[in-house]
Amino acid sequence: xxxxxxxxxxxxxxxxxxxxxxxxxxxxxxxxxxxxxxxxxxxxxxxxxxxxxxxxxxxxxxxxxxxxxxxxxxxxxxxxxxxxxxxxxxxxxxxxxxxxxxxxxxxxxxxxxxxxxxxxxxxxxxxxxxxxxxxxxxxxxxxxxxxxxxxxxxxxxxxxxxxxxxxxxxxxxxxxxxxxxxxxxxxxxxxxxxxxxxxxxxxxxxxxxxxxxxxxxxxxxxxxxxxxxxxxxxxxxxxxxxxxxxxxxxxxxxxxxxxxxxxxxxxxxxxxxxxxxxxxxxxxxxxxxxxxxxxxxxxxxxxxxxxxxxxxxxxxxxxxxxxxxxxxxxxxxxxxxxxxxxxxxxxxxxxxxxxxxxxxxxxxxxxxxxxxxxxxxxxxxxxxxxxxxxxxxxxxxxxxxxxxxxxxxxxxxxxxxxxxxxxxxxxxxxxxxxxxxxxxxxxxxxxxxxxxxxxxxxxxxxxxxxxxxxxxxxxxxxxxxxxxxxxxxxxxxxxxxxxxxxxxxxxxxxxxxxxxxxxxxxxxxxxxxxxxxxxxxxxxxxx
Amino acid sequence: xxxxxxxxxxxxxxxxxxxxxxxxxxxxxxxxxxxxxxxxxxxxxxxxxxxxxxxxxxxxxxxxxxxxxxxxxxxxxxxxxxxxxxxxxxxxxxxxxxxxxxxxxxxxxxxxxxxxxxxxxxxxxxxxxxxxxxxxxxxxxxxxxxxxxxxxxxxxxxxxxxxxxxxxxxxxxxxxxxxxxxxxxxxxxxxxxxxxxxxxxxxxxxxxxxxxxxxxxxxxxxxxxxxxx
Amino acid sequence: xxxxxxxxxxxxxxxxxxxxxxxxxxxxxxxxxxxxxxxxxxxxxxxxxxxxxxxxxxxxxxxxxxxxxxxxxxxxxxxxxxxxxxxxxxxxxxxxxxxxxxxxxxxxxxxxxxxxxxxxxxxxxxxxxxxxxxxxxxxxxxxxxx
Numbered sequence: 001x002x003x004x005x006x007x008x009x010x011x012x013x014x015x016x017x018x019x020x021x022x023x024x025x026x027x028x029x030x031x032x033x034x035x036x037x038x039x040x041x042x043x044x045x046x047x048x049x050x051x052x053x054x055x056x057x058x059x060x061x062x063x064x065x066x067x068x069x070x071x072x073x074x075x076x077x078x079x080x081x082x083x084x085x086x087x088x089x090x091x092x093x094x095x096x097x098x099x100x101x102x103x104x105x106x107x108x109x110x111x112x113x114x115x116x117x118x119x120x121x122x123x124x125x126x127x128x129x130x131x132x133x134x135x136x137x138x139x140x141x142x143x144x145x146x147x148x149x150x151x152x153x154x155x156x157x158x159x160x161x162x163x164x165x166x167x168x169x170x171x172x173x174x175x176x177x178x179x180x181x182x183x184x185x186x187x188x189x190x191x192x193x194x195x196x197x198x199x200x201x202x203x204x205x206x207x208x209x210x211x212x213x214x215x216x217x218x219x220x221x222x223x224x225x226x227x228x229x230x231x232x233x234x235x236x237x238x239x240x241x242x243x244x245x246x247x248x249x250x251x252x253x254x255x256x257x258x259x260x261x262x263x264x265x266x267x268x269x270x271x272x273x274x275x276x277x278x279x280x281x282x283x284x285x286x287x288x289x290x291x292x293x294x295x296x297x298x299x300x301x302x303x304x305x306x307x308x309x310x311x312x313x314x315x316x317x318x319x320x321x322x323x324x325x326x327x328x329x330x331x332x333x334x335x336x337x338x339x340x341x342x343x344x345x346x347x348x349x350x351x352x353x354x355x356x357x358x359x360x361x362x363x364x365x366x367x368x369x370x371x372x373x374x375x376x377x378x379x380x381x382x383x384x385x386x387x388x389x390x391x392x393x394x395x396x397x398x399x400x401x402x403x404x405x406x407x408x409x410x411x412x413x414x415x416x417x418x419x420x421x422x423x424x425x426x427x428x429x430x431x432x433x434x435x436x437x438x439x440x441x442x443x444x445x446x447x448x449x450x451x452x453x454x455x456x457x458x459x460x461x462x463x464x465x466x467x468x469x470x471x472x473x474x475x476x477x478x479x480x481x482x483x484x485x486x487x488x489x490x491x492x493x494x495x496x497x498x499x500x501x502x503x504x505x506x507x508x509x510x511x512x513x514x515x516x517x518x519x520x521x522x523x524x525x526x527x528x529x530x531x532x533x534x535x536x537x538x539x540x541x542x543x
Numbered sequence: 544x545x546x547x548x549x550x551x552x553x554x555x556x557x558x559x560x561x562x563x564x565x566x567x568x569x570x571x572x573x574x575x576x577x578x579x580x581x582x583x584x585x586x587x588x589x590x591x592x593x594x595x596x597x598x599x600x601x602x603x604x605x606x607x608x609x610x611x612x613x614x615x616x617x618x619x620x621x622x623x624x625x626x627x628x629x630x631x632x633x634x635x636x637x638x639x640x641x642x643x644x645x646x647x648x649x650x651x652x653x654x655x656x657x658x659x660x661x662x663x664x665x666x667x668x669x670x671x672x673x674x675x676x677x678x679x680x681x682x683x684x685x686x687x688x689x690x691x692x693x694x695x696x697x698x699x700x701x702x703x704x705x706x707x708x709x710x711x712x713x714x715x716x717x718x719x720x721x722x723x724x725x726x727x728x729x730x731x732x733x734x735x736x737x738x739x740x741x742x743x744x745x746x747x748x749x750x751x752x753x754x755x756x757x758x759x760x761x762x763x764x765x766x767x768x769x770x771x772x
Numbered sequence: 773x774x775x776x777x778x779x780x781x782x783x784x785x786x787x788x789x790x791x792x793x794x795x796x797x798x799x800x801x802x803x804x805x806x807x808x809x810x811x812x813x814x815x816x817x818x819x820x821x822x823x824x825x826x827x828x829x830x831x832x833x834x835x836x837x838x839x840x841x842x843x844x845x846x847x848x849x850x851x852x853x854x855x856x857x858x859x860x861x862x863x864x865x866x867x868x869x870x871x872x873x874x875x876x877x878x879x880x881x882x883x884x885x886x887x888x889x890x891x892x893x894x895x896x897x898x899x900x901x902x903x904x905x906x907x908x909x910x911x912x913x914x915x916x917x918x
Contacts, residue, residue, distance in 0.1 A: 014848065014850055015848060017850060017853035017854070017857070018848040018849045018850040018851070018852060018853040019848070019853070020845075020846045020847065020848060020849045020852065021845075021847065061739050061740065061742070062739050065736075065738070065739065065741075099845060100845045104845070104846060104849070104852075105846065105849045105851070105852035105887065105890075106852070108849055108852035108853055108856060109852050109853075109855050109856040109859070110856070111856065112853060112855075112856025112857050112859075112860060113856055113859060113860060116856070116857065116859075116860025116861075116863075116864075117860070119860075120860065120863070120864055134736075135736050139696075139697055139735070139736075141695065141696050141697070141713060142696040142697065142736070142737060142738060146695075147655070147695065147696050147738060148738070151867065154867045155864075155867065158863055158864065158866070158867060161863070162859075162860055162863055166856075175817070179776055179777070179780075179821045180821075180824070182776070187775070187776070188775070188776050188778070188779055199779070200783070203780070203783055203814065206813055206814070206817060207787075207809075207810030207811075207813055207814055208810060210809070210813070211806050211809065211810070230714075231713065231714030231715070232712045232713065232714035232715030233714075233800075234714075235697055235712055235713065235714070236712075236800075237800075237802045240800075240802050240803045240806065241802065241806055244803075244806040244807070244810075269595070269603065270597070270603040271603035271604060271605075271607065272607050273607070274607050274608070274609075275607070275608060275609065275613050276607065276608070277608070278608075278610070278613040280779075282617075284779055284782055284783045284786065285786065287783060288783055288786035288787045288790060289790070291787050291790070291807075291810060292787065292790040292791075292794070292807075295803070300699060300708055300709060300710045300734075301710045301712070302709065302710065302717045303712075304799070304803070305794070305797050305798070305799050306635065307632060307635075307797075308793070308794055308797050308799070310628065310631055310632075310635075311628060312790065314624050314627055314628055314631070315621075315624055317620050317623065317624050318617055318620045318621055318624060321616065321617070321620040322613060322616070322617060322620075324584065325612075325613060325616055327588075328584070328587055328588065328591060329607075329609065330607075331588065331591035331592065331595060332591050332594075332595060332604075333595060333603060333604030333606060334591075334595045334603050334604070335595065335596075335597040335598070335601060335602065335603045336592060336595050336596050336597055337597050338592075338596070346588065346592075349588070350584075350585055350588065353580075353581055353584060353585075354581060357577035357580060357581055358577070360573070360577065360627070361573050361574070361577060364569060364573065364627070364630075364631040364634075364635075365631065365635050365638075366562075366565055366566060366569055366631065366634045366635050366638045367566065367569055367570065367573060367631075369562075369566075369638065369706065369707040369708055369709075370566055370703070370706040370707060370708070372699075372708060372734070373699060373701075373708070373734040373735055373736075374701075374703075374734065438703065439701070439703025439704070439730060439732070441701065441732050441733070441734045441742075442734075442736065443736040443741060443742075444741060444742035445742055446742050447742070448745075451730075508845075508847070509845065
């Protein structure tokens with residue numbers, strides 16, 4: 001197999017530094033993000049070990065603060081956000097029939113700023129006073145030089161600036177690609193659902209990321225002795241500007257994974273996404289609303305207009321409900337094959353729903369007054385980000401891995417990973433709702449034994465290690481599948497979109513021949529009209 | 544159901560005072576709806592999975608739009624949102640309302656990592672946190688007004704039993720009205736991460752019947768715990 | 773106007789409405805300012821794409837004459853990678869020590885020089901590519917808008 005032989009060639013160092021092919025860039029970004037995921041995951045495991053019992057057992061209090069700060073920062077700035085865009089960098093040009101990403105050199109610079117920013121932030125671990133330890137949003141004045149002095153915290157600020165600028169540049173290139181590089185016939189309303197989710201993601205990136213860069217530059221100056229934020233207004237302004245980025249980024253970390261899950265659902269059900277136009281329109285509404293909800297993180301500050309932000313936050317129910325209707329409508333009338341990618345996508349929808357419904361709960365200020373800064377909120381956003389987005393990511397990985405690497409991942413190991421992760425995730429995050437309701441605050445390294453929270457915390461710690469074992473199974477699966485030498489072929493799942501019309505992995509310019517595009521499932525159209533050979537699904541080949 | 548605002552079980556007993564009841568009122572509407580929606584969607588997915596699993600001789604359906612269904616679904620969702628918001632806004636008006644004639648005013652000062660509770664009417668000053676364990680005494684069935692400020696970073700005063708917290712900022716005063724319907728001892732914490740000993744910035748709340756509270760206050764008139772610390 | 777920009781304009785109108793609602797509701801200047809910043813960025817980008825006439829491969833042109841519109845793509849841009857790494861080095865140096873700023877600055881100049889050379893040769897390649905395509909298609913350069 002020539003394609004597999006090509007894949008095995010070791011990349012040269014100039015090839016890594018100067019990568020401009022969107023497939024190489026996307027792959028490098030995925031690998032970097034996954035490395036940060038492992039680091040952030042180890043931080044989480046250490047935190048869970050400390051929290052398993054009341055009292056302090058393993059570490060100093062400051063070490064715990066560093067761990068949760070770096071866990072959150074690594075996961076948000078260096079893993080999920082870059083990952084969301086990396087999937088797009090790899091897949092969007094293939095889905096819209098483009099030869100490459102727009103401004104590939106700028107995307108390359110963005111990649112290096114992101115990796116460099118990540119290393120800058122993590123290099124705080126090497127300083128004598130440790131890395132940043134003021135939380136992933138580092139509220140002022142706690143993040144000021146009086147309350148949190150030290151070199152590591154400065155490196156945290158610089159790392160956030162670099163990584164965000166880098167991811168922002170990549171997002172801008174991706175937006176340009178979607179707007180300017182679509183194949184003939186690929187109108188906006190014929191783009192696959194995944195590409196739509198990347199489009200709205202990029203819209204949030206260009207609107208919100210510059211604000212974070214601004215506020216981090218101001219924080220850096222403040223830490224160097226220029227007084228920027230002062231008094232009550234300074235503290236509120238910092239939070240306003242931070243959350244103006246901090247909430248849209250939550251949706252940056254959601255939409256592309258929703259898109260990946262949607263593609264896996266549609267292909268698994270053997271039919272195109274239901275209610276496409278409604279889904280596309282509601283994605284735009286979803287995005288506009290998600291730009292308008294940021295201060296729901298500040299209900300308890302007494303410094304924002306709660307009613308407005310409660311209104312916009314609760315209104316998210318409408319577009320989210322339409323997307324769920326699309327998912328159900330796709331299943332109904334399908335011919336469903338239960339592949340790993342499909343099952344991960346299902347888990348995404350079912351588990352994310354818990355995060356979404358608890359999100360409606362915390363969008364109500366009188367309820368949020370209790371939930372804010374408690375473990376209810378921790379449970380809520382882990383259900384959206386981990387039980388949601390990461391499951392959507394794995395749905396995408398199992399779906400597109402054969403496209404990128406020419407071989408399928410093993411289904412058996414994939415289902416084992418899914419089972420471990422579903423059990424681990426719910427064991428870890430479900431008890432947090434109860435702990436929060438009982439009054440356990442976030443970001444505490446210890447809690448009094450008299451509270452009786454030890455039992456649920458032990459369960460959570462066990463759950464975290466079950467998740468870790470699931471991730472380990474995934475790593476084993478990737479390594480062993482790459483050695484399998486069984487070529488997946490161009491279209492292993494009987495796919496619907498253009499990326500399945502080219503070889504796996506695709507050639508440098510992606511397409512030798514561009515099929516005509518008549519809808520948002522161009523390949524499915526051709527298969528239905530008999531102009532394109534229907535792929536034998538692997539399940540049929542076995543039968 | 545164990546996970547409710549009102550009943551015993553894994554949770555605290557009923558929320559205290561007005562804020563506790565208001566929370567329980569909203570909670571008992573929001574949470575059953577959320578659970579119902581989750582169960583309904585999960586069941587629908589389960590049924591669809593079973594009914595539409597791939598079987599020989601059956602091709603997937605070609606129908607992929609239902610504009611009227613989508614539009615009416617959106618209207619149903621929008622009505623639900625409107626109803627939830629109405630409940631939220633009316634409840635929030637009650638929760639945010641401050642006592643006009645509070646029966647007790649306490650000045651609360653947050654500092655890394657202690658609380659100081661000053662009773663201007665009695666000249667009492669109590670300190671709780673890493674310096675010493677301490678207790679905020681309040682009368683029951685009385686409107687208590689807490690005036691909150693911080694001298695360093697942002698803290699947040701949270702007595703979980705009252706189901707409400709308020710952030711405590713430097714450079715500004717925030718107000719929080721509480722009412723304790725029955726006597727008892729409750730846990731209070733700092734909810735906003737504030738540095739190394741954030742987890743230890745705790746206090747107790749002791750709610751006493753008004754007569755006993757007055758007794759306590761008179762006996763301790765002029766007590767100043769914070770001075771030497 | 774390019775119709776592809778319509779979704780961006782819809783979205784732009786939506787957030788403009790939300791920002792105005794927040795403004796009327798009486799929020800503070802920082803809050804509303806950040807929101808309008810995002811609105812303006814979105815509108816500028818959307819209008820830019822709506823008005824764009826620069827060389828573009830989408831539309832029916834590519835289908836009929838792919839040889840005319842295909843651009844040369846960079847396989848590798850060492851200059852871009854060096855530029856990115858140089859920026860990181862300089863920012864790190866801002867806190868770690870001035871010497872890194874100098875090293876980063878040198879790398880940045882190197883990166884820019886490489887980028888300039890790459891862009892120049894890419895332009896020459898593209899021109900040659902198009903001319904060859906036109907020659908093959910047997911048409912004069914004047915017939916095809918640049």
